[in-house]
Amino acid sequence: MKKLINDPADVVVEALRGMAAAHPDRLRVDLENRVVYRRDPIRAGKVGLVSGGGSGHEPMHGGLVGLGMLDAACAGEVFTSPVPDQMMAATKQVDGGAGVLHIVKNYTGDVMNFEMAAELAAAEAGTEVQSVVVDDDVAVQDSLYTAGRRGVGTTVLLEKIVGAAAEEGRSLADCAALATQVAESGRSMGMALTSCTVPAAGKPTFDLAEDEMEVGIGIHGEPGRKRMPMAPAKEVAEMLLEPVLADLDFTGDTGAIVMMNGMGGTPLLELYLMYHEVAQILEKSGVTVARNLVGNYITSLEMAGCSVTLLRADDDLVGLWDAPVNTPGLRWGV
Amino acid sequence: MKKLINDPADVVVEALRGMAAAHPDRLRVDLENRVVYRRDPIRAGKVGLVSGGGSGHEPMHGGLVGLGMLDAACAGEVFTSPVPDQMMAATKQVDGGAGVLHIVKNYTGDVMNFEMAAELAAAEAGTEVQSVVVDDDVAVQDSLYTAGRRGVGTTVLLEKIVGAAAEEGRSLADCAALATQVAESGRSMGMALTSCTVPAAGKPTFDLAEDEMEVGIGIHGEPGRKRMPMAPAKEVAEMLLEPVLADLDFTGDTGAIVMMNGMGGTPLLELYLMYHEVAQILEKSGVTVARNLVGNYITSLEMAGCSVTLLRADDDLVGLWDAPVNTPGLRWGV
C-alpha cells in the first residue's frame, strides 16, 4: 500500500486537521466528533443541512460545507458510516429553530446510523429532523426486498440545490420535499479501471487485470455488477449513459444537470475527454445540458474510473443551482 | 495502459472538445491551433496573458483561462511543448494593444518554442511580447551551465497574481516585472509514489517498487533526483519543505501563499493530511500562511504523489491573489 499517510488509524482525523488548517475562514472542525461545520453559527430560522458518510469520498461531504450548501458533515472512518453520536452532535449544533434535514446515502449502515441519530436527537433535544435518502445508482436494481439502489452522485447535486433552498429561507417541509424531488430526478452509473486500497485493510479491495474494467461500481471499492474487457472511452460513455437515460424521462422542456465525476485517480484530461463523449450522446438523445460539472466530486480514494450523473432539472432547480455557493469543493457567485 | 481514452493520438484534441463543451459560457477553444481562449475577445488596453505547455498537467493551463487569469493557453501533445504556430496564433488573438506576456515554464522545449513564437509575432504582427520564465523547482540545482531549474507549481500562483494585475490594467512592463518578482519568490518540490503513462508511449515512464518513492520529481513523469524507501507523510512533508525553506527568506513580515498540490492520482484525503503536516512545519518555522490552495492544480497525468509550493507574498501580492478569478480550475469573487 502506497499512500501519503502516517498511521492508517489516524488518516481521517489527520485529514480533518488539514481541512481545518486550510479553511479557517470558512470551516470549523470538531475533531472529537469529527464533524465539519461552517465557521459561523447557523442563522436563526434557517433549516440546518447535515450530511455525512464514510470518508474517502472527498470533497464530499466535508468539502461541501459552506454558504449555500451543507451546514455540517459527519466524517466516518474510511468507507464506514459515521456513528449516531456524530450526527446527533451535528444536528444539535445546526438547529437554528427551523429544524434539520439529514441527507443520507442509501447504504444500510448510513441509513441505520442516521435513523438512530434522528430518534435520539428528537428525544433528547426536541429537534425536528427530517431525512432524505438518496438512491440513484442504476447499476443496482431497485427492490423493496433488498437494500435497494446505492446513493452516489446525485447526493452532490442535491446538497447544492437544497443548500440554496435552505439559504433562501425555505421551511423544513419545503426543503425535504425538494430533496425528495431531486433524489427522484437523479440517476448515476459508474465504472472503475482500478480498485482502491482502504488504509486500514492495506491491500486493494479487488483485483482487475490489465485489460479489464469493472462496470456498475459503487464508491466504496465494492466490485461492480460486471467485469468486462477494457473499452474505448466512447463505448464506456455509452455503457454508462444507456441505463441512466432509460430510467429518466427527458421529454418536454426539462434540461439536465450533468456531472462527469472522477473516482479520485483519473486525471482531469480523461474526464474532459469523457465529458465530450457524454455531451455527444446527450445531444443525439435530445437532452439539453443546462449545467455541468467535470471533476472529482464524489470519489473512492485513489480509484481510477468515473461516473456520470444526470439530474432532470426544471428552471427552479437550475435557479437554485446557480445561487451562490462557497465551499472548498464548489464555489461560485461569492 | 488503462485510460479513459479512444485513440492515444487523439487524447489532447478530444479533451479540448470536452472543455469546449463543458464551459461554453467562459471559454472558446480553437481546436485547429489547440488554443483555449476566454469566450470574450480581449478588452482594448489590457495586457494579454498567454501560457501553455505540454498537456497532462490539467487544470493547468487550459483550466486557468478566464477572468483574472490567463487570456489564452496553448496545449501541446501530452508532456510535449506546443509549437510556435500555436503561440503565435494566441499572441495575435489576445493583443489588445497593450502587448502580450508569455508565461513560460523553464523546459528547453517550452523556452525555445516560445522564443521562436515571440520572434515571429514581433516580426509578423508587430506585437510587443515579453516573457517570464518560471524556474522554481528546488529539486534541480540552478546553474548557468545547465538547463537550470524546472518550472512547476509557482506557475499556477503566478498566473493568478499577474492575471489580476493585467485585469487591473497594469502595463506590460509592470506585469512583466511583477511576474519576475513572483517567479523569484516561489519555490517548489515534489515527489511521486507511482509513475504515469504517456498515452502515446503506452507504458509507465519509470517503475517504482511497492516500497519505494521518487523524491524531487518533475511534472512529466521524469525520474526524480533520488529513489528512497516509502516514508510516513510527516517525513515526506519535511523532505519537501526543507529545501524550499532553505531557498526562501521569510524574515520580516512577509507571509506565504502555500500550495499543496496533487500530481493527479492522489486523493484529496491525502492532500489534506499532507497539508496538515506542512502547516505544522511552517508554524514551527515561523512562516505565516497568508493563503493556501489544496488540490490538483499542476498534475502529471495519473501520477500519485504531491508537491509543495511556497510563495513569499507581501500585501500587494495577497491583494492580487484575492482579486476575483473565474476559470474552470480556480474561482472566487465572481
Place this chain on the structure above:
Amino acid sequence: MANLQSFTEWIADYASVVSEQADYLTDLDRAIGDADHGSNMNRGMVKAAELAGAEEFSAIDAYLKKVGMSLVSNVGGASGPLYGTFFLRMAGAFADVAEAGAAEVGAGLRAGVEGILARGKAETGDKTMYDAWSPALDAFDEAVGAGSDLAGALRAAADAAARGRDATKDLIARKGRASYLGERSRGHIDPGATSSTLLIESAARSLA
C-alpha cells in the same frame, strides 16, 4: 449460572477473538463488501472491553447497556447499529437479573436478535448475520427443551450458528452492501454471520 463477571469475561473474550480474526473478517468483507468489517468490529470491541476496567458496574443490564452504547458510538457502518441494538435490547431483558441461567440468557439473546431484526429488517436467507442467529436461537431453545443447562444450550447454539454461517456461502445477498453484487455475492461466506458466530462461540466459553 452467569453473573456480571461472566458477562464482562464474555466481552473481553470476544474482543480478543475479534482482534485475532480482524483480518479474516475484513477479507470476507473484501470479497462481497467494502473491506472494513474486521476493523469496524475491532475498533468497537476494543472500546467495549475497556468499559469493565474503567467503571464499576453493579448489574448485568447496566453493563450490557453500556456495551451496546459503546458499539453504537464506535463501530459505525451497518454492524455498529446492529450489534449495538443487539446489546441494548439484550440489556432490557436483564432488568433485575443478577444470576442468569439458560432461561434468562435465552430470553436475552432472543431480545437482542429481535433488535437486529427491527433495525435491519433482514429475513432468513438474506445472507446476513441473522442467518447465524436464527438457527442459533432455535438450537438454544431446543437444547433447553431437551433438558440442557446453559453451557449445553450455548454449545448447541454455537454449532448451529456455525452451520448457518457456512450456509450463507451459497446464498445471494438481499440485504446490506453485498446485495449490490447480485449473483456475484454467491460463493462467499457473509462476514457478519461470521462475527456473530464468533460472538456465540465466545458466549459458550464465557457465560457457562
Place this chain on the structure above:
Amino acid sequence: MANLQSFTEWIADYASVVSEQADYLTDLDRAIGDADHGSNMNRGMVKAAELAGAEEFSAIDAYLKKVGMSLVSNVGGASGPLYGTFFLRMAGAFADVAEAGAAEVGAGLRAGVEGILARGKAETGDKTMYDAWSPALDAFDEAVGAGSDLAGALRAAADAAARGRDATKDLIARKGRASYLGERSRGHIDPGATSSTLLIESAARSLA
C-alpha cells in the same frame, strides 16, 4: 552530386527510419527524459515527408525551408525547434544551389548545426544531439580534405556521429530534460544524438 530529388529522398528515407525506430527513441527518452522523443520526431517527419507529394518545389532551398517550418510547426518539445532550425539554416546555405557536391552539403550541414547551437546553446559533452553532430562535421571536413567525394564524406560523418552518439552514454547531461537527473543521467544514450545519427546515416544513403 545531390539535387532536389536527392533531398526529397533524404526526407522520405529519414521519415521511414524514424517511424521504424520511434519506439526505440521513446524508450531512450523514457530512461532520461519524458518518453516522447520517438512520437515527437515521428509526428514531425510524417508531415515533412508529405510535403514533396503535396507541392511542386523548384529549388533545394525552398524545399528545405518548408521541411524546417513543418518540423517547427509539428514536433514541439525541444527537438522541434532544434531540428526545425537545423533545416531552416541549412536552407539558407543552398540559395541558388541546384546541384550540391561535398562542399555545398558540408556548408549546409555546418549552417544547420550552427542553428542548433544558436537555439540550444549546447556545448560539446553536454549529452545532446550536438555530441553526434560535432564529430560528424569534423569527420566530414577531414574526409573532404583527404579527397573524399560527397558519398565518402557522408559515410565518414555517419560513422563519427554513431561514435559520438555512443559516447553520450557515459556523459552526465547538462542540457535538456536529462540534465534534471544529474548523476543518474549517466549510463544512457541520448535520444537526440540517436535521432541525429539516424539523420546523417540517412543522408549518406540518399544524398550521394
